[in-house]
Amino acid sequence: MEQVFPYEHLHAFTRDVFIKMGCSPDQAELATTVLLSADLRGIDSHGVARLSGYVRLWEAGRINATPDIRIVHETPSTAVVDGDSGLGLVVAPFAMEVAIRKAQIAGTGWVSVRNSNHFGIAGKHAMMALQHDMIGMAMTNASPLVAPTFATERMLGTNPIAVAIPAKEQPPFVADFATTTAANGKLEILQRKEQEAPLGWIQDKDGVPSTNPNELKQGGALLPLGGDREHGSHKGYCLGAIVDIFSAVLSGANYGPWAPPFVSFLPLPPDPVGKGLGHFFGAMRTDAFRPADEFKANMDTWIARFRNATPAAGHDKVLIPGDPEREMEAERRTAGIPILDPVVRDLEGLAMKFKIDF
């Protein structure tokens, strides 16, 4: 069913694949670290399982392995970055660095990115701000799979939002979530297990609520966070729309249903409204508001108070955003990373294609 690999093994292999794609050693190293941070943190759908997807996009000419990533417009606290069709895995850290540099001078920095590709997990980029005592934010638009409230058409991606906030003695607060009820990766797990999805995750091609996890292959759609109007799906739709607009309309990338698909077998929309996929990053110096030490001490109080909130029956504690992923990373760094058999075969295929060892 699955095999366990040491992190270092997956890292060396993934890096070799990016090198074979033509990435510079530095960019291959960076792309690998970003991609595998998903596996370490337990977001298995966004990690090495997607490596062959990136390769296929490169083979289709949709990823440029040697991009000239550059700032095309800026003000003291903002910039637009053009990713030159590069891997989102390297474009995103470049843009987040720009946001951090802007924040060092102007207090905050905000960077919208066009002409990029999928960037791995949003949380990894947001967390770059933490070591600078900054709050970090990252979001991205993505392949259209989500129907707005009252619609049947797939107009938005799962459009995640990540916010990382530093604390002092406590570990940081790290929220990282799709703006849908459930991420697509969770559906894929149900498909593999041949189990039904809860109502509120998906609808069929006519907009009728469905429990069939294969509905997306038959014209169905994922639902915005909230699930239906009565449970606030219009709020999830708002969130997904805001991510789309900040990431793609501000930067000049493709937005809404024009967002390029991650899978290479789907054609690009024939009438693009921009360039590639879009992201949006933010960095706010905590001491642009109050002394960093004071802020972080209050975050300690916030975190301790919430972690000790009275738990509901059947639960032993209340979680702080980032707790499960941090615990998973600690475990997987030592115990290794379990990889499902189909993914192992996929990686073996890549090894064969590039004549490298897995």
Added chain:
Amino acid sequence: MEQVFPYEHLHAFTRDVFIKMGCSPDQAELATTVLLSADLRGIDSHGVARLSGYVRLWEAGRINATPDIRIVHETPSTAVVDGDSGLGLVVAPFAMEVAIRKAQIAGTGWVSVRNSNHFGIAGKHAMMALQHDMIGMAMTNASPLVAPTFATERMLGTNPIAVAIPAKEQPPFVADFATTTAANGKLEILQRKEQEAPLGWIQDKDGVPSTNPNELKQGGALLPLGGDREHGSHKGYCLGAIVDIFSAVLSGANYGPWAPPFVSFLPLPPDPVGKGLGHFFGAMRTDAFRPADEFKANMDTWIARFRNATPAAGHDKVLIPGDPEREMEAERRTAGIPILDPVVRDLEGLAMKFKIDF
């Protein structure tokens, strides 16, 4: 059941009440315009129905009618504003103006506010940015009524987020939503009608899902957007937490369960961690990213495309955030504003108290 009043009538009366509280004519006018924007836009729970609540907070010494609202810390793109216990209805526009002025120079402006009170509807403040071709954002923490996922304790407010985005020919995109499944105002309507709430809105004091809209009076709690873990309530909890931290930990206001209650009969927490309630505002110049005209033309395309997405059976169109409120405002400006009888009696009571006409 209800009476209809012209907007001007409610405006003149509300302004008189704020004057009687000791507000300057300018601040009374501003507070009135902000408060009644809720009634105009159809958010009846946040408008004139709350006027007597503000008066009671003033009588309890928790609202300062003549505040010295000032910037206590700033960088090129940020500021912290101390509201001096003023009405949130006047503190918020002051702070949003600061954000807009910062954005004019630095590209973006971000203002965290402490020592404030409830500020009406978030959307009104975010929309101040639109006339400057800026994107506006507003959020606030609020009385603790919401239990985090897996908790029974009320730790967060309904903590709304508003984002206003300008377009060219199309009306603006204006999202304004509580980070809970349903706002408290919706529960109050069910209480009055003696109807049950859908599952996913509330839980009882033991954390068990409930349909009883009176559950909050018996130790129950509102639920974060998503409703339960399976439907993503941890994401709603993240959103409410982010609003709380940006509004109150960044500024030095009271956060989480320490947020001061809106109702004057509840005591203030005895061990405050900050001053008053907190808000957070943002303004981003669209031309800090790309020419404003180009941005707004693309927003027109975005809005038109989403409005024309294929509707689900039983729906004739897909809504753009802000559509229902804008249509409501157009109607109520001419046809008048319906006020429920208990609210009418409440306003009559205020007229008597202050010896003014209603």
